[in-house]
Amino acid sequence: MLFNSLEFALFLPTVFLLYWFVFNKKLKQQNLFLILVSYLFYSFWDWRFLFLLIFSTFLDYYTGLRIFQSDSKKHRKIWLFTSIGINLGFLGYFKYYNFFIESFANLLHQFGLGYSYIPLTIILPIGISFYTFHGLSYVIDIYYGRVRPTTNYVDYSLFVSFFPLLVAGPIERATHLLPQVQVPRKFDANKAADGLRQILWGLFKKVVIADGCAMAVNKIFDNSSEYTSSSLILGAVLFSFQIYGDFSGYSDIALGVARLFGFELLQNFKFPYFSRDVAEFWRRWHISLSSWFKDYLYIPLGGSKGGTWTRIRNTFIIFLVSGFWHGANWTFIIWGLLHALFIVPSIIFNTNRRNLSIVAAGRWMPTVWEFSQILFTFGLVSFAWIFFRSESLSKAFTYISGIFSSSIFKLPNKGTLDKYLLANILIFMAIEWIGRENKYAIEKVGVFQYKPVRWLIYSSIIFFIGMFMKTTESPFIYFQF
Template sequence: MLFNSFEFFIFLPVVFCLYWFVFKRSIKAQNVLLLIASYVFYGWWDWRFLSLILFSTLVDYAVGLKLGASEKKGVRKGLLVISLLVNLGLLGVFKYYNFFVESWIDAWGAVGIPMNATTLNIILPVGISFYTFQTLSYSIDVYRNKLQPTRNFIAFAAFVSFFPQLVAGPIERASNLLPQFFKDRSFTYDQGVTGMRMILYGLFKKVVIADNCAPYVDDIFLNYSEYSSPVLVLGAVLFAVQIYGDFSGYSDIAIGTARLFGFNLMTNFRYPYFSRNIGEFWRRWHISLSTWFRDYLYIPLGGSRGNTYQQLRNVLIIFVVSGFWHGANWTFIAWGGLHALFFIPLLFFGRNRKYLNAVAEDRIFPHFKEALAILGTFAMVTFAWIFFRADSITHAFDYIRSIVISEDYTSLSTKTTYLINIKPLFLLLIFFMIIEWFSREREQFVGQFLQQRSVLRYAMYFVLMLFIILSFNNEATSFIYFQF
């Protein structure tokens, strides 16, 4: 079920009313309702894959209980290995099997040895990368004695399948989300307002910003050989905007929806395109994934400790694995590798932790050097996005080559003049950037100025709702990160 679908606009109020008006007096009943609602939400796409969530839930629930009952180091390690093998095994089969087989065939074919192998016609289950990492966090934290195993299967199953963040995050840690299923939950006005505000802004990012960028991005990347450099650069920039609006929009809706049910999810984006270097960008982009890899992979490898070679190895591993997590394609590995190359100089010169506050803090405008740093970082990120968006490595390099060797650097299009119609989108993007800029020091999009002026604040709500209604299609478009 999509957040931007009519089905969800019916589903959410029904579950909300049952949750707060029918089952309000019983936490157990509320958890049962959330579990059922989450399975309906996920099963709306394809009910057959509910068995995968249930299987993963049963394995990690049992592993957690066994870990809590044993103090023998060897037994505990064996149990953790079982959890890793099951969860990563499911991920490997459904997401990476064909990739490895095809890469094996291509590698032998490159040296003139033909190989025959069988690939499977596998449908990738929506959100499998997200909920497998979430259940893994539980097993790892119990193994590390950072979390006590739960015996309440309903609460644990609801934690694994919690519908607001089930298919595209944020990837919650068990230590943060699971205890919330055991606490009394009450609905407050402020909680409802913040939740609805985040849902509104998330829908605006997705339906108005991302979905209006998508047709231009699709056309430019598909027909890149027929467009000039300015258009190709425009396509890359619009994709940067599209993927941010699409993914951060989903996260905002997820966090806002969770708040309507009394749950607090972690912030997943903090205005990443106002970052002044790549280190800051990764502290602001897909925070739940970057911190997951930091805590469960980077630090165990040694982190920033050790000699230069070890630091280089750890950074390269974390970024390549992060890229590979996104999909079974060399384009994602190249994307991760590029970010590693961008990050390594910062690490060596001790500048990776330089910017920990918001840019232009307590000021309206950034300094000239800050503005240049933001533009430079955005240019690097956008360049890497070309590999992320391309269908293949060849496609990415051809796209970049077309930018560099274009014979026409002045005209907007060498094929058609329809891109003139993009001017209204430019105005919309400027409006979006202004909202983002004046919100950069806050968790939510309403800045301090509007927070203190109710008339302007409600006018902003009205404008956003009007844009959403005007941009809504009868057929809801999927979110980009559903494929991961």
């Protein structure tokens, strides 16, 4: 069930009304109801994988209790690695089996050894990377004493499977979401209105920006040899806006929907394309994933302790793992490797934490230097996105060679960029810039006391969504991860 579908438009208000007006008497009723509708939501994709979700939930709930109850450090480690091993085993089988077997066969071929294999037809369970990381963080936090396990299976199940974040995050922590699951929730009209506002902005990002860019991006990337250098550069830039509008749009909708039910999820994006260096970009892009890798991989490896080369080594490890997390393809690994390379200079010169606050805070415009930093960072990120978007390394290198070709001084191919799309992107970025110091761009629209102005803004956004909505539903990009 897509957030931008008719089914969800019927599902959400129905669940909302039942939640607040029928199952509002007791906390346990509300939580049980949310679990059932979350499982229903997940079953719309493929009901068979619901059993995998339930098994994963029980596994981490049970191993969390056993870790906490064990007096022996040895037994605690056994239960910890049981959970990690089984979770990563499922993830490895469904997501990486064919990749590993194909890479192994290609390696043997390089040494003149023939190896025949039959790739398996494996359907990737939607959201497996996200709910697996939910459970792993819970078990690891219990092992290190950061959180006490809950003995209430209903509460834990809701923490793992809450439908707004189930299939594409944000990746929640038990320390943040579980306490909200365990306390009674009362309807808050202001919080609900804020949730609806964020949902509206998320839909704008997805329908108007991401889906608007998708057609041109697909055409350019699928036929890159037919396009001039300037058209290929434009294609990479459009994909940058597509993936940002798509994924941050999903996150906005997820956070807004959660707020309708009285929950606050972790912020996943903080205007990343206004970053002044790549280190700042990663503090603002997919925050729940980058912070997960920081806490559960980077710091256990030694983090920033031990000197410059240790920091560089650890940075390369987390970015390579991050690339691999995104998919079983060498393109994602190269994408992660590029970002590690981009960050290395800031580690060497100890400038990676220089830009911690939002750019041009309290000012209407950035300085010339700040603007040049933003453009340079955006250029690096957009270049790396070429590998992320390409189906194979050969296609990525073909695309890049087309950029650095003799056609670099030619104008973009006719019809490459729709004039309405360009106008929409400019309007979008202007609104994002104005609202960059908020949690999301139009958060402060709700403080307007003059209702006609407020409703003019809302109706304009709704008009744009209706005008540019495609006749066919478009899945969110991160559903494949």
